[in-house]
Amino acid sequence: MFTPPPSPGRPPSDLKDGITVPDAAVAVSGSATHPMSPETLKRRIGRRTRWTVILVPVVLVLITLSTRYLTHPAAFDMFSEPASSLNWESLSEHASDWTVHKRHxxxxxxxxxxxxxxxxxxxxxxxxxxxxxxxxxxxxxxxxSSELPISEQTVPTVPATPPTLPTPFPQPFDSSLSQNFSSLSCFNFFSNMTNTAAFRSCRPFSLLLQASEAFLEAQEDLDSLNSIVWGTCNTTIDDADCSANMAWFASNLQTSCATDISQKNSMAMSTLIALNAFDLMRSAGCLVDPTTDTYCYLDAVRNSNPSDTYFFSLPLGIGMPSNTIASCSACTKSLMGLYYSALTNSSESSELTSLQQVYPSAAKIAVADCGTAYATLTTTTSSALPLRTVRGLFLGTLLLIITLLIP
Structure with a gap:
């Protein structure tokens, strides 16, 4: 019977790979395979974690810098182009180009x-x-011209020949008559007046300045405004007939709009003032600066100083702001002279009560800024002494008597 050979068992302790090893070395080697204590393991994991936290960002930064600043094969550029621009020809061309490419x-x-x-x-x-x-x-x-700012436009001279007038010609109350009236008769009066040829053909500058959207818009284009002002000075109806027409409308307005005037309706009252100032404001609108041969009103619109336009609104009862600084132009002097003449004319002054109220303060501004030659401070429209003057004389006389009587 076959008997298997005995198990080889553990090799002698003094042999390892055919070499004699001392027992002490074997003991040390065996002890190294023993598990570490928990404290030692924690310290080792902690050191590795710290190094990971430090090294990983450094590696990422190096990778980023290398891809951003180092060169790369030009073939890689195919991946940075938009998909719409790629085709087989461009792909094959990029793929065959392995030369070093400078950074992007x-x-x-x-x-x-x-x-x-x-x-x-x-x-x-x-x-x-x-x-x-x-x-x-x-x-x-x-x-x-209309595309340029008003300050950059050149003021055109007065037309030597009749210009082409806008059609239709700007008219007062062209936006609407939607403002509330106190009476139906007043509303009917305005509706009839604004649609009659006697009113529209006279092209009243006073009412255009006060209540016309088209006239206001034309002030953005001096060429267009020049034609409109010329049209107000040269109507198909002569001056005398237009004056009579406006006087008739003013008289009938006071009758048809009596209730509105008594209740201080702004449209009725301002229209009455403008109708009464028709002649004076027509003359003001047609004033020409002799040195430039341009309409004074266009010079005022063009001027960056708004004081010049304020002077044109005085006959409408619109006073000048107290902080106004006059431009001292020749047109300002002519305007104030025109107003003063009208106020001292008994046939005109009775219809210009609104101008009488605002003229004195405007004259003071003109004299203070430009000198006494630019306006006359006093008018002869009234011979009565002001109430404050009478009171001052009375108090002065009273004080004089008391002083004489006291020993």
């Missing part, structure tokens, strides 16, 4: 470069379009 500029720089190129291309196309007309010829069209 930052995205902000590329975006600014693209924007600059687009801007230059756009400017070039606009320049070509502006210089070349439909026929291919060069042209340099100047901007229209």
């Amino acid at each position: 500029p930052p995205m902000e720089a590329r975006d600014s470069t693209l924007a600059s190129g687009a801007s230059q291309a756009s400017s070039a196309s606009l320049t070509a379009a502006s210089l070349t007309g439909a026929s291919g010829t060069s042209s340099t069209a100047a901007p229209a």
Whole structure:
């Protein structure tokens, strides 16, 4: 019977791979395989964690810097192009190019470069379009006057020949008569007046200045405004007939709008003032600066100093702000002289009560800023002494008597 050989068992302690090893070395080696204590394990994990926290960001920074600043094969550029621009030809061309490529500029720089190129291309196309007309010829069209700010427009001279007037010609109350009236008779009067040829053909400057949207809009274009002012000075109906027409309307307004006037309806009252000031304001609107041969009203609109336009509104009873600084122009002097003459004319002054109220303060401003030659401070419209003067004389006399009587 076959008997298997005995198990080889554990090799002698003094042999290892055929080499005699001392027992002490075996003991040390065996002891190294023993598990570490928990405290030692925690310290080792802690050290590894600290090094991980430090090294991982450093590695990420190095990777970022390498991809941003180091060169790379030009073939990689295919991945940075938009998908719409890729095709088989471009892919094969990029794939075969393994030369070293310089780093790309930052995205902000590329975006600014693209924007600059687009801007230059756009400017070039606009320049070509502006210089070349439909026929291919060069042209340099100047901007229209209305496209320029009013301060940059040139004041045109008074037309030497009849200009082309706007059609329809601007009229007062062109927006609507929606303001409430106290009486139906007053509303009917305004509706009839604004639609009659006797009123519309006279083109009253006083009412255009006060209640016309079209006239207000025309002040953005001095060429258009020049034609309109010329039209108010040169009507198809002569001056005398227009004066009679406006006087008739003023008289009938006081009858038809008696209730509205008694209740201080603003439209009724301001229209009555403008109708009464028709002659004076027509003369004011037609004033011409002899040194420039331009309408004074256009000079006032063009001037950045609003005081010049304030002077034109005085006959409407609109006073000047106390902080106004007069421009001391020749037109201001002519206007104040025109107003003073009307106030001292007995046939006109009775219809200009609103001007009488605001003229003194305006004259003081003109004299203070421009000198006594620009306006007359006093008028002869009334011979009665002011109440404050009478009181002052009475108190002065009383004090004099008391002083004499006291020893």
